[in-house]
Amino acid sequence: MSDILKSLIEIVGDRGVSNAPEELWFYSRDPGVLEPHLPDYVVAPQTTEQVQKVVQLANREKIPIVPMGNGMALTGLVIPLKGGIVMDMKRMNKILEVNEKARYAVVEGGTSQGVLKAYLQDHYPHLRHSLPDAPPVTTIAANVALHGQGRLTQQYGFNSDMVTGLEVVLPTGDTCKIGSPSLGPYWFSKGPTLPDLSGLFLGWLGTTGIITKVGLRLYPNKKIREVELFVTDRVELVPEILYKLTHLEMLEDLTVWFQPKPLMFKDNYHVTIFFTGDTEEEIEFKRKLIWDALQEFIDTKDGGFMGLQFMKEQLLEMPQRSVAEFADVPRGGGFEYSGPITLVEHFPQYAAKVLELAAKHDILYASTARIISGGHAMMFSISFAFNRADPAMMKRVKNALDEATEFALKMGGIPWKPNFMEQKMTMKKMDPNTLKLLQMVKKNLDPQGIMNPGNWEVN
Ligand SMILES: Cc1cc2nc3c(=O)[nH]c(=O)nc-3n(C[C@H](O)[C@H](O)[C@H](O)COP(=O)(O)OP(=O)(O)OC[C@H]3O[C@@H](n4cnc5c(N)ncnc54)[C@H](O)[C@@H]3O)c2cc1C
Numbered sequence: 213m214s215d216i217l218k219s220l221i222e223i224v225g226d227r228g229v230s231n232a233p234e235e236l237w238f239y240s241r242d243p244g245v246l247e248p249h250l251p252d253y254v255v256a257p258q259t260t261e262q263v264q265k266v267v268q269l270a271n272r273e274k275i276p277i278v279p280m281g282n283g284m285a286l287t288g289l290v291i292p293l294k295g296g297i298v299m300d301m302k303r304m305n306k307i308l309e310v311n312e313k314a315r316y317a318v319v320e321g322g323t324s325q326g327v328l329k330a331y332l333q334d335h336y337p338h339l340r341h342s343l344p345d346a347p348p349v350t351t352i353a354a355n356v357a358l359h360g361q362g363r364l365t366q367q368y369g370f371n372s373d374m375v376t377g378l379e380v381v382l383p384t385g386d387t388c389k390i391g392s393p394s395l396g397p398y399w400f401s402k403g404p405t406l407p408d409l410s411g412l413f414l415g416w417l418g419t420t421g422i423i424t425k426v427g428l429r430l431y432p433n434k435k436i437r438e439v440e441l442f443v444t445d446r447v448e449l450v451p452e453i454l455y456k457l458t459h460l461e462m463l464e465d466l467t468v469w470f471q472p473k474p475l476m477f478k479d480n481y482h483v484t485i486f487f488t489g490d491t492e493e494e495i496e497f498k499r500k501l502i503w504d505a506l507q508e509f510i511d512t513k514d515g516g517f518m519g520l521q522f523m524k525e526q527l528l529e530m531p532q533r534s535v536a537e538f539a540d541v542p543r544g545g546g547f548e549y550s551g552p553i554t555l556v557e558h559f560p561q562y563a564a565k566v567l568e569l570a571a572k573h574d575i576l577y578a579s580t581a582r583i584i585s586g587g588h589a590m591m592f593s594i595s596f597a598f599n600r601a602d603p604a605m606m607k608r609v610k611n612a613l614d615e616a617t618e619f620a621l622k623m624g625g626i627p628w629k630p631n632f633m634e635q636k637m638t639m640k641k642m643d644p645n646t647l648k649l650l651q652m653v654k655k656n657l658d659p660q661g662i663m664n665p666g667n668w669e670v671n
Contacts (some may be wrong), residue, residue, distance in 0.1 A: 360629075
């Protein structure tokens, strides 16, 4: 047994470490299109102290460490590009606190979305968090580490904007608290009015530290959720439709989607409008405001509300399972999306690009844009499905996604959860002084370059 393996077992116990080939195979890949790469060890800590000791060991021995939640980001962010240790955080899954009146929760760094959702439903049914449409096994810390977005993003910004404090093990092995928990027992603010140090970790894809605790804002969970679907075949009207809707300042979530299959959806743009209320009167009042806001498009016969019938239940699901059906995942299919953050007014150009790329590369597309904080930006997903058993198709999808990222950068957009190639494309386009600042931060926090190397690697 190697000395490293022995030391890892001493830290986390023999059930928390593996270098068995079948485990390493599993941790060498993700569900997206990037090539796998084997780690040397998988470690699953149960406490912050164990995380700290593993990081200290990795520092001494200069071994890479890749923090991992559930590995579902799709863009290869937990593929150990330079080998080393994959640190699976899922055994750190405790809910540590819910402060009901200040509306926040504190959870450990491997807690899944599903665990928090179920806990709130059971103990605080009038509170909720901003749930992404990712599978419930995905983790909260990972989601904020990549600036994820969820059901309440339309109202309150990225899920990372909802963080109220962090505990992080730095790449040197020191543990550090960020925000109000650095001054006392309360986890109500990650930054203001201190300098906001959370930006050193949020969005860094695990390259500047390992999040071991997260404080997260909770929001009122209204008794009734409702949905309306507005459809238009005039893509150039979509930004104006969204503008009218965000002016109402009362929607839970707002998405626009288009896809060629089944045929009833082809060539149409579907605006899904989610809203909530505590009484039927509140719901009907809001429904009227939504209908009134879009009446002009009905009058000009440019769009209309669609009867939902069987679709309603599916649309109201949280998270929505239909994405997996698009990719036919159970039968060996998959999908990956490039999801630039961009201006809502660019929707028509992005939509045209999706159609162009799908035709050029002969692949199946689906696209869903999510509006962020009342229309200040949107996440525009350019999604392509593939059959894992068809390497040529995987290659075509990969090429199309690369072209999508080039396009987004040309349009002034920001790639979201970019893979390591897209990160390089982004850094190439970045203002040189901004890049220099990025380099200073990274070099100071991670002088040995051991944290998720290959990602946000500024040379
Ligand atoms: C069907 C489907 C739908 C999706 N819908 C959404 C959606 O609506 N919104 C959305 O935001 N995303 C969505 N995603 C993308 C993704 O699944 C989510 O962003 C999810 O939160 C990723 O969590 P994970 O635990 O799988 O992360 P991982 O892939 O394990 O990790 C992601 C990144 O975070 C880093 N990381 C992980 N844990 C830590 C930690 N403790 N400390 C520091 N860094 C860490 C990793 O190194 C990696 O860089 C979707 C994915 C699928 C497959």
